[in-house]
Amino acid sequence: MHELGIMFNVVRSVENFAKENGITVIDTLVLQIGELSPVIPRFVEACYPAAIDGTMLENTKLEIEVLPGNAICTSCDKVFNLIQCKNECPVCGSREWEVLGGREFLIKEIVAY
């Protein structure tokens, strides 16, 4: 599981952002995680309490938005979800496609006051 180490970096980035913007209390942290990213939302949630322990985000809620892992088939141009279709174009059965999105892992925003 590599989510904890990654979340330490996220927390540090958010702390820096907050300091630069004069924010002292962060209510919610919103992350966007692509279905194809090497980061698993379930694991992120599991390690979140450890990652924020003793930091500025100690009382900050976590919200995760999952972004779909979509691809476009290079044979028939069908756009489909790679996970649901098990990496195979549902129209023509081709395994040649280009990923359109779903690899991202973003700190989207914070809700602060």
Place this chain on the structure above:
Amino acid sequence: MKTFKVLEIKESVFEDNNQRADLLRQELKEKKTFLLNLMSSPGSGKTTTVLRTIEALKDEMNIGILEADIDSDVDAQAVAQTGTKVIQLHTGGMCHLDAEMTRQGIEGLGIEDVDFVILENVGNLVCPAEFDTGACKNAMILSVPEGDDKPLKYPLMFSVVDVLLINKIDTIEYFDFDLEAVKERVMKLNPNIKIIPISAKTGEGLEEWANWIRNEVRKWGE
């Protein structure tokens, strides 16, 4: 009453790691230190290869080692016995290293007069492939007993490395390991890769490996 506000950050976490990695590479370039990231499954021979590499090159360059392989210091102790500078990175169960951890290791090691550093990454063929450590070049070891289908199962790792060592070549007659098939599969994923069959036990192929390093260290220091 509290007034909430939403502040957009839109920062890519991996992009952040990539930037740190670039910064580290820049520093390594200025100090003329060549950092090689060595990856593989556990047990494929990273530590043995590191020890052999030290033996082959220690009279011609200053070497340093960063050990992240396991959360104990057995490997680091083996390296320290050779008289080489070594830092044990305590990764706390992490499955890969990122650029910040590598930078801390480099700082701890001190690279003022070091020409060549090997980073023995955590034994894992999945996660380390996803994270740029800031190394100048990436190498991986596939050992014969692991089987010749590994490039099919872990395509990303084989795609991101500059050089592939096929280790334990001394055992090839005991395993159904098709060396030509591996080469073909790997070249399809990564046409520019350099493939060197070696045995860290008998020393076979190590001269070619040492030459690859000599050449890279020289180019980096120019």
